[in-house]
Amino acid sequence: MSVQEQTEPGGWRVFHGTGTAPDTPPALHEAPPWRRFGGGPALPVSPADPETARRRLGPGDITLRLRDEDVDIVNAALLLRRPLLITGPPGVGKSTLAHLISRELGLGRVLEWSVVSRTALRDGLYTPDAMGRAQAIAAWRASLGRTAAPEAEGADPVDTPDAAVNRAPLPNSRQQPPVIGDFITLGPLGTALLPYDRPRVLLVDELDKSDIDLPNDLLHVLENGSYEVPELVRDAAGTARVRTDDPGERVEIRGGRVECREFPVVVITSNGEREFPAAFRRRCLPLEMRTPTKEQLLAMVEGHLGIRPPGTESLVDEFVQRVQSGGTHSLDQLLNAVQMTTAGGFQADGDGRTLVEMLLRDLAKGR
Template sequence: MKFASTDRYIATEELTMAVNAAVTLERPLLVKGEPGTGKTELARQVAASLGLPLIEWHVKSTTRAQQGLYEYDAVSRLRDSQLGEERVHEVRNYIRKGKLWQAFDAPGKVVLLIDEVDKADIEFPNDLLQELDRMEFHVYETGETVRARHRPVVIITSNNEKDLPDAFLRRCFFHFIRFPDPETLQAIVRVHFPAIKDELLAAALTQFFEIREVPGLKKKPSTSEVLDWLKLLLAEDLTPEDLRRDAKSILPRLHGALLKTEQDIHLFERLAFAARR
């Protein structure tokens, strides 16, 4: 199995090598990068490229590692016992399989996405060490051990909001998705908007990279945001001339697609005020 760019996803040579190395080593691929650089979409495209089903586990601040294995619904069992339900005698009726169990129990190889692992508590990655390493876990309520029938391709994403434990990092193949250079970003745009005119694309990307380089910007616009911006430019049928800025209108057209904090908008307004002076 070899991953390569798809007709909907442009992967750099470095990223392609990282995915294939992780598959060969049978280790989780830990992908970091700015929000909006396509980390989550990578897992979907890897699944599509390899022809494998995808199981997605989206981590939240309240997510516990145990939920990825299974959850025992003791409350429902107690209620059923009070109602005299026959199913109460079988504990398996009250165990809900988590995403890892689903991946381990799949009839064939799957891609397992553990998305935004750094959102959870710092102990979350440590609590998954053995399960991801040995590809098995114990179900205490039934006494059984669940082992992976086929080792899944595991892709773990992180927005770099917090440091991950060293023991966890040792078990992963790591790749940092750098922000695309102009040529790569142009190719990405062409995938989504094949009919966009060269002049408009050149003017828009020049302005986009200028915005990203403004000193003091709190949140730099990402790949997903430039795609949203271009979609709006095309919907409004704007021309390269419409994108031109001067001291009075230093904010880009439809800037709400690119600038997502009031601090950044105020920054451009201050720059405009300084330019007028």
């Protein structure tokens, strides 16, 4: 099948790598029978975050910089509802791809989960504020003591936080007991698995930095598209409104269980610091990103800066030469060097050469 056949209306490609925001978000393929989930009621996707997208992608439309085979892998992940496992050297745009997908498909704000060595699965799903809840219960109990009518002599006092919460407030006490939902905040992964009517984009950044158990812990969630919040499962109320990773938004959870309606677009990045278990890799589609070509780098510079300043081509040539010689370099370094040539009449030759050398230094050398 030719590229033209793949990209024409009715073709199997819905993502083309242009990064152009659509007037109307394109319809996605129906999920395979084994990747359909029954979460509900359906929620609308949160609005996009244009400022973050502008920082990541630049102010204008992004010229195609992905290989055809890379675009095919992304579309396969979208069709099969499987996570993308993106590898490649630092600074080649692995995390940027999540924002590119979100903007082109109109999938709203990207949910970002940055992983470190101490990160556990629950950090991505939800965070309970136990201390805040204890303080709220203590304050509520104190207010009861100030506003309640005097109890009959010999009555049992309110002796524990749980007893205070479970006991109905006295008739002349207007303050209601704190509800547990106010002290639960869903993380990026937990928010992505809410029953949205269109998939959210979840960026799991640098998973290779995690504890050795985290990839295995992710298997159940990625396979089943659901999870439980034990604190809400035990809550007698049955339903709770909790905060999400989207600023200012709350959702209702019933029975303490969350199940997605559309499996999120999961973009997992790795710098290759270690291998992942075979069971984890089996559930992902691998995509290896390479250093962009000279033409792609020039287009990316123009996309971010809006212009091609004098001397850009020579800086790009030098950047490509340094990368091809085996050095470790990031696109940020090139953008910084080009930006310097447009600020305050800075000259990249003569005495300014020292600063350019510093900006384009080999990151693998540690200084």
